[in-house]
Amino acid sequence: MNLTDYIKDIPDFPKAGIVFKDISPLLANAAATDKAIELLAMGLHNFQATKVVGIESRGFLLGILLAQHLKLGFVPVRKPGKLPGEIISQNYQLEYGEDALEIQANSIQPGDLVIIHDDVLATGGTAEAACKLVEKCGGVVVQCNFLMELDFLEGRTKIEKYQLHSLIHY
Ligand SMILES: O=P(O)(O)OC[C@H]1O[C@H](OP(=O)(O)OP(=O)(O)O)[C@H](O)[C@@H]1O
Numbered sequence: 052m053n054l055t056d057y058i059k060d061i062p063d064f065p066k067a068g069i070v071f072k073d074i075s076p077l078l079a080n081a082a083a084t085d086k087a088i089e090l091l092a093m094g095l096h097n098f099q100a101t102k103v104v105g106i107e108s109r110g111f112l113l114g115i116l117l118a119q120h121l122k123l124g125f126v127p128v129r130k131p132g133k134l135p136g137e138i139i140s141q142n143y144q145l146e147y148g149e150d151a152l153e154i155q156a157n158s159i160q161p162g163d164l165v166i167i168h169d170d171v172l173a174t175g176g177t178a179e180a181a182c183k184l185v186e187k188c189g190g191v192v193v194q195c196n197f198l199m200e201l202d203f204l205e206g207r208t209k210i211e212k213y214q215l216h217s218l219i220h221y
């Protein structure tokens with residue numbers, strides 16, 4: 052099975068000039084989803100991870116399945132104003148402007164070994180902010196894990212100090 056058969060290019064979405072990588076066909080196919088999780092999890096047992104962190108919103112979809120597959124708890128990193136209780140925030144640069152991500156302060160304990168999952172690594176700002184949030188909580192990022200990496204955007208340069216694994220490169 053070739054997972055790229057289940058990822059559809061949508062030209063000019065959400066803006067003109069962007070080719071959006073739509074994972075809906077993959078999610079709609081149980082065997083393809085299963086294969087993606089099996090491949091994402093490969094080698095991860097070696098990291099002795101204690102948590103999987105998924106980034107809102109598409110990072111939740113496979114992130115929770117990955118956490119279950121590894122028998123680990125799942126922790127959401129969310130866009131501002133979505134999480135209750137004590138939260139920790141991290142600002143990051145977008146192509147134009149700034150955004151922020153948040154995590155619940157007690158969701159990661161000092162010493163937790165964390166796998167960060169998202170569907171896409173593009174410019175890398177989102178993943179870098181998620182890594183910083185985990186570290187602000189005292190956790191250690193043991194791997195950043197992506198279904199897809201858009202190589203031409205060079206997002207990996209922002210998170211080059213971490214272990215990085217992307218299943219599919221464009
Ligand atoms: O590497 P970057 O340039 O930071 O971009 C990658 C992020 O962009 C997308 O999320 P988006 O903001 O579209 O949100 P969504 O997952 O809720 O659709 C994707 O799911 C990653 O989280």
Ligand SMILES: Nc1ncnc2[nH]cnc12
Pocket residue numbers: 069070071072073171173201
């Ligand atoms: N081209 C793209 N397709 C899907 N998600 C993205 N996130 C950032 N760039 C993306």
